[in-house]
Amino acid sequence: MLYVTVRILGLLVLAIISATRGAHFTNQLFSWDAEWYLEIAANGYTGVDPTMVDGNGNRTAETSLAFFPGFPLMIRLFATLPVLGAPQAAIVVNLAAGIVCAYGLVRLGRLVGGSERAGLLLVALFAAAPMSIVLSMPYTEALFCGAAVWGLLGVLERRWWQAGLCCFAAGLIRPTGAVLIAVVMLAALVAITRGRDGRRPWAALLTAPAGMLGYLAWVGMRTGEPVGYFEVQQRGWSSSFDGGVATSRFIAETLTANENAFVTLTAWLVLCAVLLLILCLRIRMAWPIVLFAALALVLDLGSDGLMFSKVRLMLPAFPLLLPIAVGLAGRRTSTAVVSLALFLGFGSWFSAYALAVWPYAI
Template sequence: MSTSSVPRSGPAAQDGPGRRPAARRPWHDTPDGLLRALVLFVAVRLAGVAVMVAMNHLTHRPLVKSLAHSWDSDWYLHIATHGYGTRIWIMPSGAVQTDWAFFPLYPGLIRAVLTALPLTPGQAALLVAWTAAVVAAWGIYVIGHHLYGRGVATALVALWATLPHSVVLSVAYTESVFSALAAWSLYCVLKGRWLWAGALAALAGLSRPSGFAVAAAVTAAGLHEAIRQRGRVRPGVWVAMILGPLGWIGYVLWVGEQTGDLLRGYFNVQDAWTSRFDFGVESLRFLRALFLHGGRFVYPTALVIVVISVLLFCLLCLDRAPLPLVVFAGVLILLVLGASGSFSSKPRFLLPAFPLLIPCARALVRAWRARPAQALLVGGTLTAVSLLYGAYLTTVAHAPL
């Protein structure tokens, strides 16, 4: 692993973790082919929504239920309109689930949109999620282009759009916001824009429980740079490492203060949702029951996706991908493998781990150059499977998304 995995030339080569970057905002970078990649991404996701519309019509299910009011979406909408501490859910086991389990950035953005525009909460939530999904695809593209060029960048965006659980990018969930912040923070690290990297990492930490994965990546890259430069790095590197975890730590401590247990309060809240890091004990128990007694289609599918993700992480390491990308993906993999909770949701937790797709994107580009017809067939098949499976998840499966 390295902070830069391939030689670069031209403008991109002038910036790096150890060089002073150009004084401009990260989103001002517009590499060639970006618009085409974003159009492709939007087309795939709109096709996914169209398939959902058709599936909802066939099953006589309200479309708004699938898009804006599925599972966690209702909690986000409630927080956006009523604030925290206003909703609880008592489980049959007696566990009391509260809205403090949900991080504040996404409902805060929904509330901001409601203040500015005459929309319903569901419409505002979808506007935020869909906009963030496009911003995330933009960030993923510029990372791919910076490291490997236009072809791999386009393939990377296309693969991310066609993941089995990419339907989550089209519903009122927080993965779109988290992915956008993660992608741009990691890009800023690769370009040596440390203050932006730290600020975006802090926001990512406010978006969802796994948000600290971005701060871990920024910190790892900063420490690597400090060691490489024997401590003689710009102050922005140290500031980024301090800023990065502040969002996640701040919310965890705030929940602790609300519950009366500063250090354990947030984790007690998560326990009520059967969400804890138990080093995979609960997941192993579930898998044992799945192999012995079987289960609905979503569960073996989720297992296959998790196993493939682990294999892709190994390929990412062998490919000598940049250190922050490896750390970010590795932390998300670790959380999925070691945390309890609904097994059907684990592929969703891996959706932001776009660096896992880099080996596949590079292989797809090589296949396109050698056998374009076969590569096009593979891409079309992946898209069809993704759209159908996404509609199945949101309409038929009735399993936690």
């Protein structure tokens, strides 16, 4: 209920800002990458509208392969229900995934913060985070975060089949699945070398990478290139791992020369994420949680491509919000409520501005 309430408030802010600009907020909800996911869900990889182009304004037979199949498959499955077309099915999928994720976040917050309050605060912070609007759009963040949080819980609670299956799913949803796969496989190897839990860690070790490796192999066969997926990403969206060179350049130029408030706030949010990672280390969270957050942040900030997507791509690094949730859980109720309200206000505005006012892709 808390998750849904916060998301409704975020949609209301988007509706208000959209209305002031003479537009309806649903137009923004189904924009940018949402169009690709809906087209793939409805028509398959080969049937995508030929007028759609990549981030550089080009189109090849392989362009649509940049989008992983897990989310479109879920949309297609739900679209078989009566009165649900692909757009409606996508919203239903993400609503369900967001609720499943919220239950996992409550559990994770309780494990780390030691109280139900910390878990509920984590849910509210996640649902209100800057760019959380994509949790209510046909984007992959809600579905991936649901798989990720339950995969991490599987590791922490030593339910290895759960961890492995969540990794399998995450690897079919988005490239960030590689982060969860790495953490779960490492945790399974640690358990095996220490003789814990018998043969069960092997289940996670063998299952975790199967989904992502299967899709990458399929794209490789389709393109005729062993690293075909990465070639498609580089050609279409200029996205590749450069060790953080492009991100560092973006932050330096933004904070010294750019006059655009949205761009400047994006740079500051990136720096705040790095600070939160340091705080995660200070409160001594379990190493799989910290490693997952660190790798997700490295994968995001260490890649070039669209700098304005950095904040959205940080959403899967949701453990970064744990220091805030744990800190607020130990404060007076009034302090927690005011802090959460300010966070909700800023996050909702930033999300709405990115869709309704900002003219470029998110």
